[in-house]
Amino acid sequence: IKMPSKIKNIIIFIVILVIVVSVYLFFFKSKPEVPALSSAVEGSLTGLNVSSDTTYADVGQEFLALLLNVKNIHLNDGIFTDPAFATLHDSSIVLIPEGNEGRANPFAPIGVDQVLPASVTPPPLPPITDTGTPPSGGGGSGLQP
DSSP states (O other): OOOOHHHHHHHHHHHHHHHHHHHIIIIISOOOOOOOHHHHHHHTOTTSOOOTTOOHHHHHHHHHHHHHHHHTOOOOOGGGGSHHHHTOEEOOOOOOOOSOOOOSSTTSOTTOOOOOOTTOOOOOOOOOOOOSSOOSSSOOTTEEO
């Protein structure tokens, strides 16, 4: 494909210009200055109204006020008396280790592994009994109706 020399020269000029601009932006453009650690900490306290002229005592007072507001939060524990909650049962799966989990200390240098004797067995797990009552406390993971 033959192109006129004028169009060919324009394309070459544009490619060279793009390369020069890219090199300038990559190597010679100054990087933005990172603010000092103390100013970054003062400006990054979320939930607090912090300005550059705020002292640490003011920030402490405002944080204490927020902390006291959290103390006034009351949660409704009526869900624990709900019949639907009482019918839940724990169906979690107990995982039994196979005995080949890996090195005793994975961060020890290679060749310094501590090998346990073959006669050492893990202690027996307590038997699982279903009493029909919901578990006390704890999160709700593994619970199904």
